[in-house]
Amino acid sequence: MRYYNIAVPIDKFINFTYVAKEEMNLNEGSVVSVPFKSRTVTGVVIEEAKAYKGAKEVEEKILDLPINLYELVLWVSDYYLCPLGIVYSFILPPFMKRIKGVEEYQIIGKFLNLSTPQEKSYLRIKKAVEEDFHETFLLFGVTGSGKTEVYLRVMEDVLKKGKSVLYLVPEISIIPQVLERVRGRFGMGEAYHYKLSKGMRYSYWMNIYNGELKIGIGSRMSIFSPFHDLGLIIVDEEHSESYKQEEPKPRFSARDVAVMRGAIERIPVILGSATPSLESFYKAKSGEYIFLELPERVKGQEMPDVEIVDPGRNIFSAEMDKAIKETINKKDMPRVILFLNRRGYAPYGKCYKCGWAARCPNCDISLNFHKATNSLLCHHCGYKMDKVINCPKCGKEVTYLGWGTQRIEEEIKTKYKEYNIQRMDTDSISRRHDHERIYNDLKRGEIQILLGTQMVTKGLDLPDIGLVGVISADTAINLPDFRASERTFQLLSQVAGRAGRGGKGKVIIQSNNPNHYAIRFAKEHNYEGFYDKEREFRLSAKYPPFVNLARILIQSKEEEEVIKVALKIKTKLNESKERELFTILGPVPCPIGWIERNYRYHMLLKSEEENLLQMLLKKLYSFRVGGVRISFEIDPVNML
Known part of the structure; x- marks a missing residue:
């Protein structure tokens, strides 16, 4: 019999000792079934x-994880402050009995002629592939410059070496288009x-895991795909915030995990945007x-x-209509x-006589009117109620203000009845x-007119888009967030880059x-001008x-408890020996200070180290106060 420390899915930085028979042949990274309290859970052998x-x-050995994936999870746990058992519970699939085999697809794609900048970029990445060397490439190319063709050329070289490719995209809506191109080129x-x-x-x-599938295409969770022979990672639209996971834990960035996985596996990583x-x-x-730069369109x-x-108070300016x-x-x-980055029909409901406003009873925000269901909906906690027609305070009619994608859809369907119009939002x-x-x-x-939220801004590569219209560019620009201008x-x-790919x-x-x-x-299509200005700020x-x-978020039903715990955490941080090496901002109420009946305060920590x-935060991880939720990001x- 041998003894092992095994990570199980609990939110504590501790592992548990189990005993196993010699013939199980357990190693670091072995996935096992073990009894825990009154149930059986999936765990992973640590040592x-x-x-x-x-x-x-x-109870049972299920499989051995690839050693490189095991090492990656150790890094994710340390860097993103998440217990190993929680990380593993996120990355492991629901184990079942039947496996659907890998399908083959007809190869119909042709290699396109590369422009000089494309050729130069491709050859530079190819060098890293041939030498089995880790480098991270930023492929900076204007929209429509042919980044995907560079990806496909490098993928071919990797596959010829018998290795696999992981291709990340930020949104599920992009996957069908990428799948079509990849399958058409490689048949898988x-x-x-x-x-x-x-x-x-x-x-x-x-x-x-079995080596039957050589190309994986997916959203952020696919970065943990269990390849034994990975040769290339592509992170398309690398700037997208969709690559960052906030809930549930682990709160990781798939882009940054991709760069680390490339370093561990000694393979090239391409970040494209x-x-x-x-x-x-x-x-x-x-x-x-x-x-690497692709400065011109193909x-x-x-x-x-x-x-x-300037549309004034109109939904459509005269210029947009024309x-x-x-x-x-x-x-x-x-x-x-x-494009409008606001779903629903109208974001505000207000009584002009007494000033009553339709607000979520659980959150510090307005309820959005959704005409399709004739209801008011909170986009944070999901609270839903019937549309309020008359003010509950004075009885006068409630006016619904502003516009979301549902209202824009109604407007354009009225104006352009004979055309096929499709809305694309959650x-x-x-x-x-x-x-x-x-x-x-x-x-x-x-589809003649496609209307949507940020789903329509990413990845659509169609040659006959003659016009892109941004209904409002101001929805995010004044948010209290240092990334508002960049976003x-x-x-x-x-979204502008979707236009004019065929003329x-x-x-x-x-x-x-x-x-x-x-x-x-x-x-002005001037990224470097924006970068210089934003860099100064x-x-x-x-x-x-x-x-x-780093961000510390403190939430509770009782505001006094939130403030008390926040100040206690700040006191603990101020007592640190390294106090001169970091800065604390806060605690202050979050910009949205009340969600799901929880008061929310946060602190930001900054350090050059x-x-x-x-x-610092790992020392605080075990700090618990009943009724208060403390999150580290x-x-x-x-x-x-």
Whole structure:
């Protein structure tokens, strides 16, 4: 009999000692079934242990994780402050009995001729592939510059060596298009994301583990795919905040985990974007990443003309109306994309006589009116109630103000009755294959006007989009978040990049703040101008990439308890021996200070020292107060 320390899915930095028979042949990274309290759980062997009299026996060995994946999880646990058992419970599939085999697809794709910048970038990455060397490449290319063709060329070289490829995308809506291109080129490739059934997730995971599947394409959770022979990781649209997981734990960035996995496995990693995150661009400029650039669109296509207009209080400006009519009546590039990053019908309900407003009883925010269900909905906690017609205080009629994608859809369907109009947001995309259906309809030319939230800003590569219209560029620009300007610039640049991929396109951006530098640089397609301006702000205010950042979020039903615990945590931090090496901001109420009937306060920690914040917060991890939830997040992206 041998003894082992095994990580089980509990939220504490402790492992438990179990005993196993010699013939089980357990190793570091062995996945096992073990009894824990009154149930059986899945655990992972961490190390051999000393004999322990009260040790329970391991019930079953399931499999051995690839050693590189085991090492990656150790890093994720340390860096993102998440117990090993919780990390493993997230990355392991639901183990089942049946595995669906890997399908083969018809190869129909052709290699396209590379432009000079594409060829140069491809050959530089190919060198790392041939030498089995780890380098992280930032492939910075304007929208429509052919980044995907560079990816596919490198993938071919990797597959010829008998190795596998992991291709990450930020949104599930992008997967059908990427799958189509990859399968058409290589005859294989499967998707992995949280909307798949348990059986499909298990089949994907085991087919990769068994070496039957050589190409995995997926959202952030796929970064933990159990390849034994990984040769390349691609992170497309690397700037996207969708790569950051907030809930449930682990709170990790798939982009940063990809870079670490590349280092552990000694393989190249490609980060691709037309609007790289400030952190990635800074690392490329400072030499930590290899900088590769695709400065022009393929086949010499011009970037679209961008016009900024002030709509006043109207949903559509005269310029927007005219451009939509002209575009949908053209023979070439007759389709329109309209973007508004706000779902629902109207974001506010108000009584003009007494001032009553429709607000969530659980959160410190307005209820959104959803006309499709004639209900008011909280977009944070999910609270739902019937639409309020008359004010509950004075009886006068309630007015619903502002607009979301449902109201825009109603407006354009009234104006353009004879055209096929499709809305694409989380309310309209609820079933597993909805993304694929919309993409296929777009490809066949059956949708004339596509309206959506940020789902439409990423990855759609269609040649006949003649117009992109941004209904409001101001929805995020004034949020109390140091990344607000970067987020706005990226969204505008990305959605504008959908236009004119088959000729000269046009973009109209409606804004009441046209002189803001994020909007101005987006109009000029000038990423480096934006980067220089934003870099100055981050440097002076001491924000990433110039410091490391962590966030402590404290929540409770009782505000006094939140304040008391927050101050106690701050006192503990102030007593640290390393106090001069970090800065504390707060505690203060969060911008949204009340969600699901919980008061919310937060603190930000800043330090230029590597791993110092993790060391400080790990000492606080076991600190518990009844009725109070304390969360630690490394490299947070959401300050609300």
